[in-house]
Amino acid sequence: MFQVETEVVFNHQVGPSYYKIGLRAPEIVHSASPGQFVMVRVSSKLDPLLRRPFSIHRIAKKDSVSFEILYKVVGKGTEIMSSLRQGDGIDVMGPLGKGFSILPHPKDLPSQIIYLVSGGMGIAPLYALAESAVIDGRKKVAVFLGGKTKEDILCLDDLKRLGVEIHISTEDGSLGSKGVVTQLLEERLQIPSNPEVIYACGPIPMLKKVSLISQECHIPCQVSLEAYMACGVGACLGCVIKKRLDKGTETYVNVCKEGPVFDAHAVKFP
Amino acid sequence: MNDYKKPNLSVTVGNLSLKNPVMTASGTFGYGEEYADFVDINKLGAIIVKGTSLKARCGNPPPRIVETPCGMLNSIGLQNVGVKAFIREKLPFLRSFSTPVMVNIFGETIDEYTTIASELGRIHGISGFELNISCPNVGAGGIIFGVDPASAYKVVEAVRKTTNLFLMVKLSPNVTDIVSIAQSVKKAGADAISLINTITGMAIDIETRRPKLGNITGGLSGPAIKPIALRMVWEVVSHVSIPVVGVGGIMDWKDALEFLIVGARAIQVGTANFINPRATLDIIDGIEKYLIDKGIEDINNLIGSLALSEGSLK
Ligand SMILES: Cc1cc2nc3c(=O)[nH]c(=O)nc-3n(C[C@H](O)[C@H](O)[C@H](O)COP(=O)(O)OP(=O)(O)OC[C@H]3O[C@@H](n4cnc5c(N)ncnc54)[C@H](O)[C@@H]3O)c2cc1C
Ligand SMILES: Cc1cc2nc3c(=O)[nH]c(=O)nc-3n(C[C@H](O)[C@H](O)[C@H](O)COP(=O)(O)O)c2cc1C
Ligand code: FES
Numbered sequence: 001m002f003q004v005e006t007e008v009v010f011n012h013q014v015g016p017s018y019y020k021i022g023l024r025a026p027e028i029v030h031s032a033s034p035g036q037f038v039m040v041r042v043s044s045k046l047d048p049l050l051r052r053p054f055s056i057h058r059i060a061k062k063d064s065v066s067f068e069i070l071y072k073v074v075g076k077g078t079e080i081m082s083s084l085r086q087g088d089g090i091d092v093m094g095p096l097g098k099g100f101s102i103l104p105h106p107k108d109l110p111s112q113i114i115y116l117v118s119g120g121m122g123i124a125p126l127y128a129l130a131e132s133a134v135i136d137g138r139k140k141v142a143v144f145l146g147g148k149t150k151e152d153i154l155c156l157d158d159l160k161r162l163g164v165e166i167h168i169s170t171e172d173g174s175l176g177s178k179g180v181v182t183q184l185l186e187e188r189l190q191i192p193s194n195p196e197v198i199y200a201c202g203p204i205p206m207l208k209k210v211s212l213i214s215q216e217c218h219i220p221c222q223v224s225l226e227a228y229m230a231c232g233v234g235a236c237l238g239c240v241i242k243k244r245l246d247k248g249t250e251t252y253v254n255v256c257k258e259g260p261v262f263d264a265h266a267v268k269f270p
Numbered sequence: 271m272n273d274y275k276k277p278n279l280s281v282t283v284g285n286l287s288l289k290n291p292v293m294t295a296s297g298t299f300g301y302g303e304e305y306a307d308f309v310d311i312n313k314l315g316a317i318i319v320k321g322t323s324l325k326a327r328c329g330n331p332p333p334r335i336v337e338t339p340c341g342m343l344n345s346i347g348l349q350n351v352g353v354k355a356f357i358r359e360k361l362p363f364l365r366s367f368s369t370p371v372m373v374n375i376f377g378e379t380i381d382e383y384t385t386i387a388s389e390l391g392r393i394h395g396i397s398g399f400e401l402n403i404s405c406p407n408v409g410a411g412g413i414i415f416g417v418d419p420a421s422a423y424k425v426v427e428a429v430r431k432t433t434n435l436f437l438m439v440k441l442s443p444n445v446t447d448i449v450s451i452a453q454s455v456k457k458a459g460a461d462a463i464s465l466i467n468t469i470t471g472m473a474i475d476i477e478t479r480r481p482k483l484g485n486i487t488g489g490l491s492g493p494a495i496k497p498i499a500l501r502m503v504w505e506v507v508s509h510v511s512i513p514v515v516g517v518g519g520i521m522d523w524k525d526a527l528e529f530l531i532v533g534a535r536a537i538q539v540g541t542a543n544f545i546n547p548r549a550t551l552d553i554i555d556g557i558e559k560y561l562i563d564k565g566i567e568d569i570n571n572l573i574g575s576l577a578l579s580e581g582s583l584k
Contacts, residue, residue, distance in 0.1 A: 231543065236297070
């Protein structure tokens with residue numbers, strides 16, 4: 001873990017309220033893996049007070065000194081973040097938490113396919129996973145992108161460039177098929193040859209459904225969760241979710257330290 | 271230029287000697303290991319660990335945190351691993367440093383307080399206790415120990431009888447007369463007082479009309495509470511003769527100095543750790559620079575030097 005006082009490399013608008021920001025932080029780039037996150041202090045003022053958590057969106061370039069965050073403006077902190085310009089100072093802590101785990105590739109076998117299921121902003125950490133899986137040539141990747149309208153379907157060009165299989169659904173039918181992304185996933189799972197793992201990130205109801213579907217099909221599933229956070233390092237115990245233990249017991253675990261990526265079948269969704 | 275002497279930063283709080291007056295506040299620094307990548311723990315004045323109870327506690331339902339202007343509300347619900355797991359899993363790491371470790375303890379009955387204190391009192395590597403009395407006394411109908419001078423007296427007296435270790439009592443600000451509580455805590459045999467704990471508060475989501483915290487109410491901390499904390503420290507140091515440790519909204523060295531000038535022997539850094547994981551060290555450095563700039567050789571000459579009348583500053 002590092003705390004880096006650094007600078008903004010770029011900050012572009014990529015949709016109606018979506019932005020992509022590049023931050024210079026070689027320490028973080030070199031030690032981060034897909035699914036991990038950073039805590040950003042958007043200004044040195046005392047309001048907003050707390051750091052804001054964001055997934056690491058792009059880290060794959062090995063020789064790179066900066067990484068990217070894909071974010072949506074939803075309140076005070078992200079509003080300030082969207083006004084930052086190239087060269088502005090910014091303070092980041094990371095990489096934090098446990099990311100996605102990719103199963104090792106057994107020798108002499110054709111590479112396995114993995115499914116990435118995203119609702120809206122969910123593509124932020126999943127893109128990092130797709131990129132790393134494709135670049136290492138370890139896995140074939142199919143991405144399922146869901147959103148309310150075509151405006152909420154992000155990273156399409158980047159994903160096309162990666163050459164992954166893409167499925168799109170929007171609730172208003174303005175892009176791809178009309179409906180929710182879990183419908184797409186269910187349809188695709190009708191075809192024999194199941195994926196090795198399903199990875200998902202998005203709103204809780206969607207994750208709950210993906211978890212159910214994967215359980216019915218006996219496919220391992222990893223989900224990336226969100227929670228309100230203060231410290232990001234496991235000290236404040238503010239970011240808990242309920243996890244199932246053996247023997248039917250439950251416990252609270254920290255999203256920031258034990259997650260944000262969890263085995264979906266162990267999560268007790270609200 | 272390098273003929274200046276480094277000022278003395280060491281202070282004593284009761285019989286406890288600290289290399290500097292900066293401690294970590296309970297519940298905001300975990301068990302030290304969480305921040306070990308950022309902070310050299312050997313440099314801290316003291317470390318106060320998460321509130322510890324006899325049995326492990328699972329805490330309150332989420333959401334447990336909500337930000338408010340210049341502050342935050344938390345309703346963690348005193349989640350902790352319990353005293354046995356603390357000794358087994360957390361203490362060995364802390365023992366590897368020269369910094370004194372204080373355990374913040376709490377219970378729901380006086381018996382629970384004394385049992386934890388005697389269990390920890392037998393263990394090597396603990397320099398003292400911070401008694402959190404901002405908890406409901408289940409044995410007395412759930413009234414908070416720390417809001418009533420008589421029940422505060424009882425619990426402190428009982429713990430005092432079970433341990434000779436340094437005993438600091440942490441006061442709740444949710445009272446009408448902080449001085450009377452402080453006085454009875456002193457009478458019961460406390461070595462020092464720390465204050466303040468969080469101030470009870472609330473926040474509502476106007477779209478759903480639901481409380482923003484799973485537990486409905488929570489404790490306010492951060493810069494928003496500093497003026498209240500400072501006023502309460504001032505009241506207590508003015509009326510009670512045992513050492514006082516100031517806590518509440520300290521974000522940087524300037525905030526820390528305010529508490530020291532008012533008369534706190536030491537200070538604790540809480541919420542600031544979340545925003546700046548190196549806050550404690552930055553505060554130590556800032557205090558040292560201030561002393562050098564002002565030509566003050568010993569921090570003890572600054573403590574309690576509040577100038578109440580014009581021109582009284584030497
Ligand atoms: C591990 C993790 C990774 C994340 N990754 C991304 C990402 O890659 N891109 C992105 O745009 N957002 C991400 N988020 C959510 C992001 O942290 C919040 O949107 C951000 O903190 C909002 O700050 P704000 O000051 O703009 O909004 P606020 O004014 O604080 O709140 C505005 C709204 O956002 C909601 N919100 C605030 N904080 C959080 C939070 N921590 N989690 C969920 N909802 C929240 C509030 O309920 C409120 O409705 C992530 C959150 C977590 C926990
Ligand atoms: C997340 C969180 C957890 C806390 N846990 C405890 C605790 O277990 N025991 C305790 O006595 N105080 C606890 N506190 C109170 C702090 O130690 C401190 O008294 C208070 O936050 C005010 O200081 P600050 O404004 O610098 O944070 C907690 C505070 C926060 C924010
Ligand atoms: S944010 Fe503090 S424990 Fe997770």
